[in-house]
Amino acid sequence: MYEEKGKRMRTFQIGSELKRLYFANSNRIEEEILFQNILTKLESCKEIEIGRKQIGPSEDLYKCKWSDWSFCLVYDIDYGTYIQADDEKVIQRLKKFFEDGRLAMDDK
DSSP, X not given: OEEETTEEEOXXXXXXXXXXXXXXXXXXXXXXXXXXXXXXXXXXXXXXXXXXXXXXXXXXXXXXXXXXXXXXXXXETTTEEEEEESSHHHHHHHHHHHHHSOOOTTOO
């Protein structure tokens, strides 16, 4: 779990969506604040490159890169905050990062 200012944040996945990582909002904070907390956590890691904010009709996203992997941090006004990737391996590593605070390339 990742804690931000005393608030716990848990990740989860839905069924067969192995290339998406969602964030539980059990403290019922505003979704935009949850998104900013996640972005701040990602920005704190020098191994992760965060691209410019891209604004769509119903979502904002940041294209990110971690080593050879790409992923997007998405804030969708209908579906909330999640991370989308082409490779489920990066999702599992990011899940471990948010839950354990570790960002290790050699994690299996």
